[in-house]
Amino acid sequence: AQTVTQSQPEMSVQEAETVTLSCTYDTSENNYYLFWYKQPPSRQMILVIRQEAYKQQNATENRFSVNFQKAAKSFSLKISDSQLGDTAMYFCAFMKRGAGNMLTFGGGTRLMVKP
Amino acid sequence: DTAVSQTPKYLVTQMGNDKSIKCEQNLGHDTMYWYKQDSKKFLKIMFSYNNKELIINETVPNRFSPKSPDKAHLNLHINSLELGDSAVYFCASSRSGGSDTQYFGPGTRLTVL
Numbered sequence: 001a002q003t004v005t006q007s008q009p010e011m012s013v014q015e016a017e018t019v020t021l022s023c024t025y026d027t028s029e030n031n032y033y034l035f036w037y038k039q040p041p042s043r044q045m046i047l048v049i050r051q052e053a054y055k056q057q058n059a060t061e062n063r064f065s066v067n068f069q070k071a072a073k074s075f076s077l078k079i080s081d082s083q084l085g086d087t088a089m090y091f092c093a094f095m096k097r098g099a100g101n102m103l104t105f106g107g108g109t110r111l112m113v114k115p
Numbered sequence: 116d117t118a119v120s121q122t123p124k125y126l127v128t129q130m131g132n133d134k135s136i137k138c139e140q141n142l143g144h145d146t147m148y149w150y151k152q153d154s155k156k157f158l159k160i161m162f163s164y165n166n167k168e169l170i171i172n173e174t175v176p177n178r179f180s181p182k183s184p185d186k187a188h189l190n191l192h193i194n195s196l197e198l199g200d201s202a203v204y205f206c207a208s209s210r211s212g213g214s215d216t217q218y219f220g221p222g223t224r225l226t227v228l
Contacts, residue, residue: 035216039156045205045219089156100163100170101146101209103217108156 002027002094006106013082014114020067021077021109023092033095034068034075035103040088048090051075079111087113118142119220121206127226128196136191136223138206144218146211147189149181152203152222164189165211193225201227 003026013019025034036048051059051068058066063080079086092106119140128134140147149161162181163170169181178194189208193200206220 037219043203043222045207045222047216047218050216091158100168101211101215101217102148102160102163102170102172103150103158104160105158108158 002029002096002104004092004094004104004106006090006092006109008109009107010110010112012112012114013079015082015084017082018078018080019082019111021079021090021092021111023075023077023106025073025075025092025094025106027073027094027096029096031097033097034066035093035095036064036066036075036077037091037093037105038086038088039091039108040085045091049077082113084113084115087111119206119208119218121204121220121223123223124221125224125226127228129228130196130198132196133192133194134196134225135193136204136206136225138189138191138220139187140206140208140218140220141187142208142218144208144210144215145186146209147183148207148209148217149189149191150205150207150219152205154202158205161191162189196227198227201225 032053034051038046049061065078067076089108093103122137146165152158180192183189203222205222207217209215209217
C-alpha cells in the first residue's frame with residue numbers, strides 16, 4: 001500500500017515571500033501521478049498542480065512549482081510571491097495508475113500567509 | 116455552472132438513522148469517487164466507481180453503499196448511522212484512463228448526534 005507523509009503540520013510565510021511545503025511518499029510502483037490540492041476555509045478541494053512520474057521535468061503553474069525527486073520519493077511544493085489568498089490546507093496526494101485511480105492523501109499542511 | 120455538486124451541504128441526524136448524500140457531475144466524466152475527511156482533516160478514499168466496476172476501500176463498513184442511477188450521479192447511502200460517521204464527505208469525478216485529474220464537490224458535513 002502507498003503512504004504519503006507531510007511532515008509539516010503548520011507553516012506560515014509573509015506575504016510576497018516564498019515557501020516550500022514538503023511531501024514524501026512510499027511506493028513500489030513505477031507508473032503513478034502526484035498532486036497538490038488546496039483546501040481553503042470554504043473547504044472546497046482545488047487542484048494546484050500535478051506531476052506524472054514518468055516526466056523528469058518539474059511541473060509549474062504560475063506561482064506554484066514542484067521539486068519532484070523520484071529516487072528520493074519526494075514531491076515538494078514551492079509557492080512564490082505568496083498571497084493572502086494562498087492561506088489554506090495543502091494536501092499532497094498519490095495516485096497509482098489503475099486499481100480504481102484512487103487518491104492517497106497526506107495528512108495536510110496548514111499554511112498561513114501573513115500580511 | 117457547478118462541475119461537481121453535492122446535496123445537502125450540511126446534514127444533522129440522530130444515531131441509528133439512515134441517510135443519503137447525493138452527488139452529480141456535469142463534466143461528462145465516467146468515474147466517480149467518495150472520500151471521507153475526518154475531524155483532523157485526514158482524507159481517505161471510500162469508493163471508486165465507473166459503469167463497469169466498483170472498488171471499495173476495505174476499511175469502509177458495509178453500512179455505506181454507493182448507488183449510481185446513471186453516469187452523472189453517485190449517491191452515498193449510509194445505514195444505522197454512528198457517532199464516528201460524523202465527518203465531511205466529498206464526491207469527486209474524473210475521466211477514466213488513470214491519468215486524469217479528479218474534480219471535487221463542495222463537501223457535505225455530516226453530524227451524527
